[in-house]
Amino acid sequence: MNIRDRLASVLPDWRERVTKLVRENGDVRVDEVTISQVYGGMRNVKSMVTDISFVDPNEGIRLRGFTVPEVLDKLPKPPGAEMPLVGGLYYLLLIGAIPTYEQALEVEDEWKARSDVPHFIFDMLNSLPSDSHPMMLFSLAILALQNQSVFAKQYHAGLKKEDYWIPMLEDSLNLTAKLPAIAAYIYHCKYKDCGYTPPDPGLDWGANYAQMMGIPNPEYMDLSRLYFILHSDHESGNASAHATHLAASTLSDIYYAFSAGLNSLAGPLHGLANQECLIWLLNVYEKFGGVPTEEQVEQFAWETLQSGHVIPGYGHAVLRKPDPRFTAQFQFANKHFPDDEIFRLAKLVNQVVPDVLMAQGKAKDPWPNVDAISGTLQYHYNVKELDFHTVMFGVGRSLGVTANAVWARALGQPIERPKSVTTAMLEAIAAKSKVAQLN
Ligand code: NMX
Ligand code: MLT
Secondary structure (H helix, E strand, O other): OHHHHHHHHHHHHHHHHHHHHHHHOOOOOOOOOOHHHHEEEOOOOOOOOOEEEEOOOOOOEOOEEEEHOOOHHOOOOOOOOOOOHHHHHHHHHOOOOOOHHHHHHHHHHHHHHHOOOOHHHHHHOOOHHHHHOOHHHHHHHHHHHHHHOHHHHHHOOOOOHHHHHHHHHHHHHHHHHHHHHHHHHHHHHHHOOOOOOOOOOOOHHHHHHHHHHHOOOOHHHHHHHHHHHOOOOOOOHHHHHHHHHHHHHHOOOHHHHHHHHHHHHHHOOOOOHHHHHHHHHHHHHHHOOOOOOOHHHHHHHHHHHHHHOOOOOOOOOOOOOOOOHHHHHHHHHHHHHOHHHHHHHHHHHHHHHHHHHHOOOOOOOEEEOHHHHHHHHHHHOOOOHHHHHHHHHHHHHHHHHHHHHHHHHOOOOOOOOOOOOHHHHHHHHHHHHHHHOOO
């Protein structure tokens, strides 16, 4: 059975479950919205649904019900590897169950068969100015693949709504299959000699990325698998997932939609924080001529805050404890290169910054997020071109958002269109509420 047939076999139960829930309970209230939430980026307003992942503020992400340590433990691994096959993760996100080794390989095989990147993508990338940000190149490459969309073609040819998910899955497999090669090409083209290393059919998706980057070190292959798994999904309200979902909700195909998601990931408060965080660490290292003392880190952190900047890699809109994605990467580094100077610095910063943020009293979450350490690990393996790091986040994020896009089509999720109000309307609501409280 291939991944499409497996998905087809779990769909009828889900459709029935959702239809019944909405039919019998459509009027049941899920949440209320305050004026601070309306003005405050809709924080914590429960208004989206996904069964693929959920972020608990204290526990962190669960992917299809599994915590990060469980995912890393239970997903099948290639022989001799420390980290699981990314194909197994994609199976878990799409199907909702931990795959067997063979089932994980089915996805890896789908990817292998679809991994060729059309040459015009390379030509286009070659023609862009050398100071183009790699995130722009990545987003543009994906947008330019839009002419390959099976969904767009079949939709215009006439397709039943209940079958929309089938070409969406086809597009998602085609797109995700090509991303390691596209990312690695952007890396070589922007910083090296523009050479293209084709994927090695003997390697899995994560390991192939390492190989195409020119780092065929088994440890970096494991780090790549880990990195993509950890960055895959973080429920649906995060900016890149939400942007992808919003764009796709108009029945745009996955190429348009994921390109939109990447444009949102490129912001410093979201995915670009991984680049910003490493820059921050390297600035500390340079300023103090090596790994500084706790007092020096504290002083630098306060200077950052006093200059009006955020401390990148710390804080979160949902989390209220250290991000388990940070912990998993921390453990990897601690195991493989505990004496690396930048890792020692990142470790020290993690001991100091939460207290500084708590003392400042503004951030609701003073703890490290996924971006606090991801760049340190890449730096250790010589991926020292910091503005490339968000591209890797994007490669990982493709897995979650495409799985969600397939399910959104399968469950017939409608075009997203929340209601906006004016400030005067909110003032009137506030005044009415005051009167009601007085009576
Ligand atoms: N350093 C300094 N100030 C911070 C930080 C931080 N790391 N985190 C939050 N604050 C401030 C925030 O700017 C806000 O200030 P003001 O009232 O002056 O606008 C105040 O604390 C309250 O913000 P929160 O409600 O705690 O955070 P919010 O939900 O608005 O934003 C982030 C969440 C993640 C955008 C925010 O914590 C932040 O800017 N962190 C640093 C950037 C970062 O690491 N982003 C990556 C997030 C993960 N990802 O990959 O996307
Ligand atoms: C993410 O992985 O998308 C980030 O942690 C941001 C978020 O969840 O809001």
